[in-house]
Amino acid sequence: MSDEKQELERESILLRILWMVIFVIVWQLAEVVLGAVVLLQLGYRLFYGAPNAGLMGFGDSLSQYLAQIGRFGTFNTDEKPWPFADWPTPRAPEGEVAHSIPPAPHPVRDEEPKL
Numbered sequence: 001m002s003d004e005k006q007e008l009e010r011e012s013i014l015l016r017i018l019w020m021v022i023f024v025i026v027w028q029l030a031e032v033v034l035g036a037v038v039l040l041q042l043g044y045r046l047f048y049g050a051p052n053a054g055l056m057g058f059g060d061s062l063s064q065y066l067a068q069i070g071r072f073g074t075f076n077t078d079e080k081p082w083p084f085a086d087w088p089t090p091r092a093p094e095g096e097v098a099h100s101i102p103p104a105p106h107p108v109r110d111e112e113p114k115l
Contacts, residue, residue, distance in 0.1 A: 031066070050097060
């Protein structure tokens with residue numbers, strides 16, 4: 001019975017090692033994407049004077065995703081990150097207020113045609 005249990009544990013750790021290797025590769029790709037988001041956000045901030053809300057949200061989600069990979073890889077959790085779990089929800093920003101563009105006013109149209 002204990003041989004069977006040891007065999008299951010061995011298979012379990014081998015499967016976890018496989019997932020860890022895959023997530024290390026995903027980590028490397030996500031790190032490059034996060035670097036690109038940082039540079040885009042910097043450029044946007046310099047040009048418009050405030051950060052972009054979409055980049056802020058995506059950057060926060062991606063940062064949380066990298067943290068999930070780290071927690072899984074260091075055995076702090078058994079829950080595998082996305083795509084096995086939901087993508088992290090961006091939190092409310094704690095820094096600068098995002099750049100916003102007010103909606104364009106609609107032109108006023110006369111209902112009666114002019115002659």
